[in-house]
Amino acid sequence: MSRSPDHPINSMFFERWSPRSFTGEAIPDAVLQSAFEAARWAPSAMNAQPWRFLLARPGDEHWQTFIDVMMPRNRLWAAKASALVVILSERQLDRRDERVDNHSHSFDAGAAWANFAHQALLLGWHTHGIGGFDNDAARERLAVPDDFAIEAMIALGRQGGIEALHADFHVGEAPNGRRPLAETVFAGTLDVSAFAEEEEAA
Numbered sequence: 619m620s621r622s623p624d625h626p627i628n629s630m631f632f633e634r635w636s637p638r639s640f641t642g643e644a645i646p647d648a649v650l651q652s653a654f655e656a657a658r659w660a661p662s663a664m665n666a667q668p669w670r671f672l673l674a675r676p677g678d679e680h681w682q683t684f685i686d687v688m689m690p691r692n693r694l695w696a697a698k699a700s701a702l703v704v705i706l707s708e709r710q711l712d713r714r715d716e717r718v719d720n721h722s723h724s725f726d727a728g729a730a731w732a733n734f735a736h737q738a739l740l741l742g743w744h745t746h747g748i749g750g751f752d753n754d755a756a757r758e759r760l761a762v763p764d765d766f767a768i769e770a771m772i773a774l775g776r777q778g779g780i781e782a783l784h785a786d787f788h789v790g791e792a793p794n795g796r797r798p799l800a801e802t803v804f805a806g807t808l809d810v811s812a813f814a815e816e817e818e819a820a
């Protein structure tokens with residue numbers, strides 16, 4: 619499926635997609651720095667910047683741990699990425715003299731990940747979010763303190779050809795679509811009948 623937006627937007631928003639075939643080539647430090655820099659400028663509640671990123675590159679001392687904590691199916695393709703990132707978010711923030719719960723720590727880390735993904739794309743690199751990993755194992759093996767949530771992992775690489783990808787994933791290796799705005803944006807209150815109609819049609 620080729621993507622075409624229903625309304626005018628910058629092309630980076632529909633050109634970003636999540637391939638599973640990666641070339642495995644080395645990623646320049648400058649690309650990583652730019653992607654993390656874009657993430658750094660994301661908005662966050664009280665400018666708390668709850669995001670933190672753990673980075674591994676093929677062959678370094680952390681790479682195998684990052685691969686090990688993934689669900690086996692994700693390992694089949696993500697092992698050919700040029701970098702893997704674990705996204706953390708700090709659950710609390712400082713307000714006046716107090717440590718208080720930050721209700722938007724995950725939301726804000728999501729904004730940072732989107733910046734990261736789009737900046738990487740602008741430099742010719744693709745990202746693929748990964749939620750399929752063992753959160754407890756990641757916490758233990760990467761020594762993540764309890765006051766940080768482990769949100770997701772990211773595989774980052776140059777898109778490879780279909781021949782470089784495990785056969786199980788060939789069918790899904792194409793940009794997907796999106797629900798229309800009419801079923802996404804509501805005047806004031808959520809129109810649950812829109813979902814009922816969807817279910818009837820299914």
Ligand SMILES: Cc1cc2nc3c(=O)[nH]c(=O)nc-3n(C[C@H](O)[C@H](O)[C@H](O)COP(=O)(O)O)c2cc1C
Pocket residue numbers: 634635636637692746747748749750751770793794
């Ligand atoms: C937080 C998060 C977790 C995801 N987890 C996985 C995963 O474990 N395995 C996988 O193959 N894709 C995973 N994806 C990729 C999504 O399936 C993909 O982003 C979605 O289908 C939209 O497609 P697009 O990114 O190509 O636009 C994840 C994406 C996100 C943002």
